[in-house]
Amino acid sequence: MTVTLYHYYERALGPFKNLSDLPAVQAEEVLGAIRRNKEVMASRRPDGYLERRRELEQLARSLFIEKGGKPVRAAPHYMVIGECEWLKSWYAEGAAVYMPISGFDTDTLSFSYGDLFPTFSPKVRDGKEYRGKVYTYREIIWLMEKYGLPQVWNKDGAYGPERYIEVQVWDEGPLNMLMKE
DSSP states (O other), rough: OOOOOEEEEEEESSOOOOOSSSOHHHHHHHHHHHOOTSSSSSGGOEEEEEEHHHHHHHHHHHHHHHHTTOOOOOSSSSEEEEHHHOOOTSTTEEEEEEEEESOOOGGGGEEEOHHHHHHHHTTSSOOOOOOOOOOHHHHHHHHHHOOOEEEEEEEESSSOOOOOOOEOOOOOOHHHHOOOO
16 A cells, blocks of 8 residues: 655645744744634634644654654654645645655654544544544554545545544654655
């Protein structure tokens, strides 16, 4: 199975701009600017978004380490498995970069079946086995074989909040190489 990872971003800003890499005050300022641009999906982020994001990132990191993961970064960059037009639509002028998973050390990639926010949300109580979990590459392949890609079977979100398989990229080395291309 060939697995390709995609990262979607606002073309004018470029890829892999990460709020989690910024000090809290600066991240809030950037998020405030995003919120003022009502044309983009990220403008709808609620109050408390950055704090919850940092909590979820640390939880994902801890769970990944417990499974033998080897994160290099304190906070991940984000990609998804396979193309997802819905994510591209989040941006005024969406663009994507992509790379085969073979370009990464899979020990530095964790996965959630859906975005981290609904995956770990106490409001999502549907009993699905993949809630509240972070997966290794081998585990996510098993889930993909069992359920498929959410962006295929849940394109419009009618069957739950999972719309893609999120990849938490814990090493920017391969991303730096991607950026040089």
